[in-house]
């Protein structure tokens with residue numbers, strides 16, 4: 001038994017995950033190199049340890065919240081008794097694959113025993129023990145066929161196919177298993193004969209699945225049919241796994257110093273020491289959120305557009321629909337490249353998406369499937385290879401859904417004025433007809449991953465919903481990229497704006513121009529971390545998917561997350577005066593911290609406040625975060641996410657490639673490297689757990705879109721407090737500001753949040769924060785009153801403090817509140833009836 005087997009796997013909080021252990025699953029199998037082994041079979045047994053977090057299941061005492069050991073045991077049995085493999089290693093790998101198909105499983109240990117192995121000396125056992133997780137993924141797909149038939153007919157494999165390596169008609173195992181996975185898991189995905197099967201095989205390394213080895217085996221189509229017919233508990237639920245992360249092939253290009261001007265990111269130094277936060281926030285009853293963690297049976301979360309399989313049309317579409325003209329085209333508008341705060345601009349046609357001008361052969365990625373760029377279809381690499389419009393045949397990407405489809409968009413920028421660009425992009429996206437932004441993540445400053453040496457990025461994730469087809473959505477976002485000066489001249493090169501579609505409903509598909517979910521999202525902390533902040537329970541479907549928070553915690557570039565800013569959409573100081581200094585984003589996490597100091601890291605000297613800068617004031621989380629109160633802070637420290645905590649203690653080494661990590665570029669000396677920051681940090685104070693801080697409803701904004709007027713929750717003249725900081729890590733536990741579930745919840749016709757810039761309409765303070773001593777009158781969330789929150793500096797208990805979620809300068813924010821709302825774009829979801837979502 002290896003040392004790894006059964007040993008603890010740390011969760012993001014540094015403590016070991018829980019374990020579900022199943023041992024001694026035994027079946028007669030036909031694995032082995034010798035023909036006698038194939039002919040007669042022998043007993044194999046397996047032990048598995050599932051590393052999971054069982055708290056939610058225990059709390060609710062619900063099987064659906066955990067992994068069914070019975071189902072896992074059956075799957076293990078099926079692999080043991082199933083398709084013969086030469087190697088015990090292969091059997092173990094398949095078992096790992098089938099177990100990791102369950103998103104709750106963070107890591108799995110598999111031990112396969114072959115006690116009757118043909119060894120001509122006395123021995124007790126042969127055991128192969130492996131550990132696989134979301135980073136070191138299984139290198140094979142689990143077989144899709146159930147073992148029932150094989151088990152019922154001992155020797156069947158040998159009898160039917162004494163030479164298993166003989167070529168046989170290719171049966172796309174991977175396609176089948178992926179399709180079944182989504183079908184059985186409630187993602188609504190089924191094998192779609194209309195869709196090219198190679199879409200899945202494209203991503204398969206040759207000879208691993210979908211190719212020679214599996215294809216040679218006589219796993220006939222009827223066996224798959226039988227598999228599809230068995231109850232979900234016995235049906236393989238196996239995604240097509242990416243091959244194990246190879247050692248990084250990415251070589252650091254030797255570039256001359258970039259000639260572009262790097263955005264300034266060093267403004268953290270301009271702030272008062274960020275207070276530390278009480279980081280232990282209560283774990284709320286998870287609100288329905290987009291791609292909320294699915295139970296073991298993969299029932300679709302309530303927040304999903306319930307996929308209704310239609311045989312005649314796209315299986316993921318809620319209802320059969322006819323192709324329609326892209327609705328977004330009617331309203332999409334070209335934004336100026338240099339970014340004024342969001343304003344109404346004349347409607348223009350979004351320009352045609354730009355074609356990448358670089359070589360179509362994708363550069364080797366540090367974590368890319370080996371076949372990508374090496375004979376695999378180009379789409380697998382996600383590089384733009386769009387066929388000219390008109391040449392492409394209609395496929396699932398063109399299906400227009402009958403209802404709203406939840407989507408997740410990832411934004412990134414590192415040229416020009418990134419923050420202003422991203423804000424402008426939010427405005428532009430929200431103006432796309434058929435696209436509604438429902439929530440906006442905090443803004444993350446991230447080290448560039450891949451590509452040439454380049455400045456840090458600002459990244460954010462938008463939750464939205466759309467009635468556009470996936471391809472129309474792609475064209476819409478590409479148009480907005482182009483309108484913001486996006487030029488594609490180098491893969492993963494610096495850019496003014498990048499907008500990726502991370503997920504589109506439950507659609508899993510690959511086309512020449514679009515792959516969904518985004519093929520690299522699962523390994524990108526710069527996507528996963530902001531996403532998990534705004535949707536703590538989100539689950540990334542598809543290959544390599546899983547709970548977004550967990551993926552973020554293990555993403556190779558996690559150490560490159562430098563800080564998160566909550567109020568980036570509305571911080572006046574960051575939008576006024578032209579060029580934006582994104583470094584002044586007030587919430588920041590600078591350093592990894594040891595697990596023993598999980599809640600705060602002292603601010604390193606390099607981010608000490610500049611003279612004369614007012615201290616940031618705790619306050620409400622901004623709209624993008626739900627407007628919830630920020631826990632009290634401890635002066636002199638900055639919040640750091642658990643992900644950063646979990647970061648490699650030697651983050652600079654991550655770029656070396658020794659661990660298969662991406663290259664992380666750093667830019668500018670103003671922000672210390674994480675390691676330096678950590679070294680400079682004095683001991684973190686002990687922070688008491690914060691009191692329960694349930695969601696606080698957002699007040700209503702009136703927008704140009706909303707003709708309806710209504711009473712604000714609080715008078716505009718009320719004191720304004722500028723929420724500035726929020727714990728990076730704790731934000732994950734904060735309720736999402738606008739869980740997509742809210743959009744869909746509560747009736748046949750869900751409330752339709754609309755984001756629109758303020759400043760185009762009468763001003764209403766956006767956030768009402770109840771102070772200790774009294775719930776906010778008339779406000780409720782989830783049917784109950786909002787308990788008191790806290791706000792440092794709030795003068796009186798029991799009162800209300802209102803705040804435009806603004807910058808770090810509370811006093812200024814109060815003083816300039818009226819200016820703010822005239823000039824600062826800020827978004828708050830409102831319903832169709834013009835009222836706030838929680839009013």
Ligand SMILES: Nc1ncnc2c1ncn2[C@@H]1O[C@H](COP(=O)(O)OP(=O)(O)OP(=O)(O)O)[C@@H](O)[C@H]1O
Nearest residue numbers: 382383384385491492498499500501513514515518
């Ligand atoms: N899910 C997706 N979202 C956005 N573009 C996609 C997606 N899948 C495939 N593409 C294609 O990828 C092409 C290149 O996109 P882009 O220039 O944004 O790549 P990139 O951001 O440099 O790299 P990456 O794809 O790794 O994020 C686009 O032209 C588009 O056709």
Ligand SMILES: Nc1nc2c(c(=O)[nH]1)N=C(CO)CN2
Nearest residue numbers: 412446447448449457492526
């Ligand atoms: N930090 C960071 N790195 C990247 C990003 C990005 O948005 N952020 N986008 C890329 C291609 O989409 C490549 N690398």
